[in-house]
Amino acid sequence: MLHADRIVLAERPKGQPTPAAFRLEEFELPEPAAGEVLVRTLYLSLDPYMRTRMNDAPSYAAPVALGEVMTGETVGVVERDRSGRFKPGDIVRCYSGWQSAFVAAAAQLSLVDQALGPVSTALGVLGMPGLTAYAALEAIAKPQAGETIVIGAAAGPVGALAGQLARLRGLHTVGIAGGADKCRYVTSELGFNVCLDRRQDDMASQLGEACPNGVDIYMELTGGQVLEAVLPLMNLHGRIPVIGIIAWYNASGRPEGADQLPDFMRQVLYKRLHVEGMIVSDLAELRPAFEREVSARLKAGEIVYKEDIVEGLANAPDAFIGLLEGRNFGKLLVKI
């Protein structure tokens, strides 16, 4: 019998999660049956969307049940294969959740092509966040050289790649990030034209100055104040791929105050904006083109990425809480 660790949902958080929402458990792995594979997890990806799965409310998918292992994508190494599709040592990607090892049907695993980049990048710049950035640009935003793009959460893995791809397509790239260190990274290492600190009181007026020709594309990764600041700057026929609304993931119910929906719909109507929600699993057909472009540009040094690696599954809850507060710097991974 093999032992492994997992983190389950212990209680549904109200607002920002606390450590009490999570429980670390030891469990016994079953023997893989015919068609199944035993995998040892190498890296667990932590991503903001996971917060939506902790609520007992519809989001992208069914909520995580109380006592169930937290959802999440991993890369791992095949230990035993009873499917005939893998061999020990193969690196596979799977939505296996927050656990140190697991047994899954072979159909739930994808082989990672290690020629594309380091194993951990299969969860970041070459994985779900990277494909999200690529698909938002190619399937919805359709950037044209000379246009202006604004990216909330520009230092995060989706925003960082989106901005670099936009820069390479000849756009004026304006990022928004939390804090001076991240802003410096966004301009000096990722090559955005401008990066604004969302914590500055006058962020909205700075954004107007940073976008002298208005905004053609706004990558919605945050919701909240960033959306409010960018809406009046949108140009005719602007595009808003809606990828994440991290500022609102912790919220329950409707905030009191002014109703911004009428203003939003006016902007959509008067400026003929195209607002579209997207989730990367709908756009899997873009993966080959994405991997080709991004892998080549990584090797050519045209694109860089940053990882924020936390050691040990037991530290995943604290790291995830920090992610929702913007404490991480780079793609957040847990090394198991």
Add this chain to the structure above:
Amino acid sequence: MLHADRIVLAERPKGQPTPAAFRLEEFELPEPAAGEVLVRTLYLSLDPYMRTRMNDAPSYAAPVALGEVMTGETVGVVERDRSGRFKPGDIVRCYSGWQSAFVAAAAQLSLVDQALGPVSTALGVLGMPGLTAYAALEAIAKPQAGETIVIGAAAGPVGALAGQLARLRGLHTVGIAGGADKCRYVTSELGFNVCLDRRQDDMASQLGEACPNGVDIYMELTGGQVLEAVLPLMNLHGRIPVIGIIAWYNASGRPEGADQLPDFMRQVLYKRLHVEGMIVSDLAELRPAFEREVSARLKAGEIVYKEDIVEGLANAPDAFIGLLEGRNFGKLLVKI
């Protein structure tokens, strides 16, 4: 010297306009210069978008200036032509505004093909409202047989044609209209499957029952409570062409109460909705296909339309105020 009448913007209304916002004036028409045409107005179209032009704030286009003639589309008859492009008696369409006659450059006039239908329809089912309905379906909503469409303002000229075209494309058509008479008209004459009265307290729950398979397309013509009721019913990959938000045209500032924008963006994200503002002038290239289909279907009796004709320019302000209150029944026209 020729005399004519016009209605100018006398003051900017706050909220719902009153008659004091308008002033009827007599004026002297200039002689047409070379390249110009003198036209006598036959019908003036009254449409909700005009309310947005009365505010001193950006909307689709620059506001109407104080003292300037109210904006609007007309059909008229050519009296004198100094362009060589028209002959007396020709019927032309023009954004000439609320006036009984006018002189305009020939390039601002379009010849109306009287073989398509009666002259007044060039402002309704075969005009701007009709093309708006057609373009919202063809360019944004892309309806598929078997889908469900919900249409706010179903008795109005845009909604009425959109619903009939959707019915002819095999959709389950659900209208919302103001009052029992309009609802009866929408189902018995326009052939919608269901029509709900927006004034009923339980409209939202009735809407849920009327859409057992959810909502694939919502034609946003109203904003307000209708939008609120339909959002939770939207299906994955639903489409929302944003055509008008009549419930909010009179509003200034942001309504107090709960902020609905976070909920809206959650729906957009989780359901991957496609929300897109449209204005018919962006989609003029669809006019030939639109005229072909709708004219043929009108002649075949597959599509019907209703006009609400007010006599005399002096009655235009009261008719327009009634339009914003939903008092009209059918495409609102002023016969000059």
